[in-house]
Structures are given as C-alpha cells and as structure tokens.
Amino acid sequence: MTSLGTESLPDLALARMLDTGRARAQLTDPEHARLWDALAAATEGGKRFRPALLVATHDALGGSQPAAAAEVGAAVELLHTAFVIHDDVIDGDHLRRGRLNVSGVFRDGALAAGADSDEAIVYGRTAAILAGDLALAAAVRAVATCRAPAAAVHQLMDLFDSALHTTAAGELADVRFSVDPTPVTLPESLLMAxxxxxxxxxxxxLQAGAVLAGADEGTRDRLGATGRVLGIAFQLTxxxxxxxxxxxxxxxxATSDLRTRKQTLLLVHAQSTPEWPRIAGYVGRDLSADELVExxxxxxxxxxxxxxxxxxExxxxxxxxxxDEHGIPVAPIELLSTRSAVLMDGREVAA
Incomplete structure (x- = not known):
C-alpha cells in the first residue's frame, strides 16, 4: 500500500480488524491463531470494489464521516470473505483464486500430520466453517462500533441483517434447486442470482454509504434497487x-457448476432449447477437458x-x-464490463 488516501482507508481498517482477531487468537491457542492467518489470506486477491463502492457513495452524497465509512466498508469486505469461505464449504471446493482456501490449507496440514483423507477433509471443512463464522461476527462488530451516530448505526445494522437473510435465502435456493427434480423457471433462477x-x-x-451520508429514505431505496440490478449482472457474469x-x-x-447441477440462468435457459437432451449428458458428473469444450x-x-x-449488458x-444520476463513480460497473469483455477472450479477472 503506497498511499494513505481515502481509497486506502478501508484496507487499513480491515487490516486492523484482522490484527485484532489474530492477537486474541494467539492468547487462546496456536491452532486458533493459524485459523486467523488463513482467514487473513482469504481476504487477499480481490478487487475491493465493495468498500470502494460504499466510500464512493458516501462521498458523492456529501458525507462527512470518512472514518466510519472506511470501517463499514471493511466490514462489508469481511462479510464477503465469510460468504466466500462458507460457499466453498457448500461446494466442496478447496481452491479459491487459484490457491488453497481455508479448508484446503487445513486439510493439507492434517494430511501432512498423518491424518487419513476423510479425517483431513472433515478437519479442513471444520476450520472453514469456523473461519467464516469468525469473519461474520467480526464484520457485525465492526458496524456496531464504527462510531457513527446511534441512529445511523441502527440503520446500518438493519441493512446488514437484511443482507444476511437475503443472501442465506439465495444460497439455500441454489443448493435446493440443484437437488430438487422440479424444473426451475427462469424467474426463479434470476431471483436466486x-x-x-x-x-x-x-x-x-450503496445503501450503507447513503446512510452514513445522511441521505433520505427515497435515495436509499433507489440505490438499493440499483444495487439489485448490478448484483444480477455480477452473478450472471x-x-x-x-x-x-x-x-x-x-x-x-469451469466444471464445478455443471458437476453440481447449479441451476444458473445459463442452464435453466438451455433446458428450454432443443439441444438440452444432448447438454444434459454433461451435467451432474466430472468432465474431461474435451467434454468441457463440447x-x-x-x-x-x-x-x-x-x-x-x-x-x-x-x-x-x-x-x-x-x-450517474447520483454522481456516483461507475468504477464497479466498469469492472463488470471488463469481466464480461475478458470472458469473451478467455481472460477472466478475479473480483
């Protein structure tokens, strides 16, 4: 990190949160401290567009609480980390962004210590669940202690609570749709996304930045609707x-979604086409490189x-x-456009 400008404040806040957790863990147990090391590693490598979007919204709407915006932005990023860790557990994945994730690190550590394969997988999964729980708790605590006015903190807690419920519903639907033989409709798949x-x-x-800027309820609602539109584009990409x-x-x-029968809009749409009987033979099993191309x-x-x-698009x-109507920089949208463009060339970027 080369600058202490506003754009770096959420990174600094996130580092403080992780250092605090690691220090508490070291007083408890060495293995618990390793859990925080793995959690810290899980926060690395992303584009940090969530805290950037929050800070940009706060600033564009005339906010005057940069420190609180940085804290809450870091909390959103930590919330994202919690969901990513738990999502990998749900999917049975041991890699994230091309390297071992939390479950992968602890699984391999157990194998090196002499555990058999099944025991090591259970240990890795346990570590990941606990790391996600710790990240989630730290994120909520950061919001509660962000030093914004009490009324704003109350609104922020409501926003975080709503986001947790909605995301949990989406994750549960994702798994339910993959195991339920009832055909999923396009609207159902889009809602899940x-x-x-x-x-x-x-x-x-978007809404948290608006709250910290003291924006009115109408503005917060409109930004919430815009966020839902953006989120759909991001998930579909x-x-x-x-x-x-x-x-x-x-x-x-590139095979996990097909192997686990994820009812993404891509597959749900394919089920409505004449080619589906041929496509169906590639779904629900491991694929070779040639089969993936097919x-x-x-x-x-x-x-x-x-x-x-x-x-x-x-x-x-x-x-x-x-x-643009609210004067909020469109960098997150440009990121999505970049993801879509490089996808066409086979050169994806992590976010």
Whole structure:
C-alpha cells in the first residue's frame, strides 16, 4: 500500500480488524491463531470494489464521516470473505483464486500430520466453517462500533441483517434447486442470482454509504434497487465464467457448476432449447477437458450464452444511468464490463 488516501482507508481498517482477531487468537491457542492467518489470506486477491463502492457513495452524497465509512466498508469486505469461505464449504471446493482456501490449507496440514483423507477433509471443512463464522461476527462488530451516530448505526445494522437473510435465502435456493427434480423457471433462477449476490455486494454498500451520508429514505431505496440490478449482472457474469472461464486466470473451476447441477440462468435457459437432451449428458458428473469444450459449444450453439450475456449488458446499462444520476463513480460497473469483455477472450479477472 503506497498511499494513505481515502481509497486506502478501508484496507487499513480491515487490516486492523484482522490484527485484532489474530492477537486474541494467539492468547487462546496456536491452532486458533493459524485459523486467523488463513482467514487473513482469504481476504487477499480481490478487487475491493465493495468498500470502494460504499466510500464512493458516501462521498458523492456529501458525507462527512470518512472514518466510519472506511470501517463499514471493511466490514462489508469481511462479510464477503465469510460468504466466500462458507460457499466453498457448500461446494466442496478447496481452491479459491487459484490457491488453497481455508479448508484446503487445513486439510493439507492434517494430511501432512498423518491424518487419513476423510479425517483431513472433515478437519479442513471444520476450520472453514469456523473461519467464516469468525469473519461474520467480526464484520457485525465492526458496524456496531464504527462510531457513527446511534441512529445511523441502527440503520446500518438493519441493512446488514437484511443482507444476511437475503443472501442465506439465495444460497439455500441454489443448493435446493440443484437437488430438487422440479424444473426451475427462469424467474426463479434470476431471483436466486439476485439474492446470492445483490444484497450484500451491491445494495448493501450503496445503501450503507447513503446512510452514513445522511441521505433520505427515497435515495436509499433507489440505490438499493440499483444495487439489485448490478448484483444480477455480477452473478450472471460469474455464472458464465463458471462454465466458459479459464480456471488459471479466474481462480474458479469451469466444471464445478455443471458437476453440481447449479441451476444458473445459463442452464435453466438451455433446458428450454432443443439441444438440452444432448447438454444434459454433461451435467451432474466430472468432465474431461474435451467434454468441457463440447458442452461449451452446445451452450453457445443453443443461444443460452448469448441470452445471459444480453441480460448482463442490459442490467449494466440501467445501473450505469442510475449511478450517474447520483454522481456516483461507475468504477464497479466498469469492472463488470471488463469481466464480461475478458470472458469473451478467455481472460477472466478475479473480483
């Protein structure tokens, strides 16, 4: 970090939160301290657009609480880390952004210590669940102690609570849809995409920045709606990367969504096309590199990829206009546009 400007304040706040947790852990147990080390590593490598969006909103709306905005921005990033860690547990993944995640680190550590494979997997999963819990608790505590006026803190806690409920509902629906034989409709899949990502990644930072700036309820509501539009675009782009992306560049498996029958809009749309009987044979099992190329071709030929890409672009256009109305920089939208563009070239970026 080379600057102490406003843009770096959330990073500094996040570092303080992690240092505080690590110091408490060291007083408890060495293995617990390792858990905080793994948690800190899990926060690395992202684009930090969530705290940047919160701070940009606060500043654009004339806010005068940069320190509180930085604290809450860091809390949003820590909340994101908690969800990412738990999401990897749900999906049974041991890699994130091209390297071992929390469960992977502790699984390999257990293997090195002599545990058998099943025992090591259980230990890694346990560590990841606990690390996610710790991150979640630290995020909520940071909001409660951000030193904003009491009324603002109360509103922020309500926003975080709402985001938690919505995201949990989306994650549960994601898994439920993959195991329920009942066909998923396009509106159901789109709602799931909105719930999984929009609430905490976009609506929350936009509305939290507005609260800290003292914006009126109407402005907060409009920004919440804009966040939901942005979140859908982000999640749909992530779903595309989850099938068409290069794992070496995106850090995301290109077969996991197909293997676990994720009912993304991409697959739900494909189920409505004549090519679905052929595509279905590639879903719900491990795929070779050649098979992945084959199903990618089918999903492109049937129009499902183009359908999702068109939705992404439409949502980005709408969100860009809404943010411009409030004078909020559109850097997060440009990030999404970049993700979409590099996806076309097979060069994904982690976020």
């Amino acid at each position: 909105e719930q999984k990502t929009s609430a905490y990644s976009f609506a929350l930072p 992530d779903d595309l990367i989850g099938v068409f992306g290069d794992p070496n560049r995106s850090g995301k498996s 199903v990618q071709g089918l999903l492109t030929a049937c129009g499902s990829r183009a359908f999702v890409e068109a939705l992404v 439409g949502h980005l256009v709408s969100a860009r206009a809404a943010l």
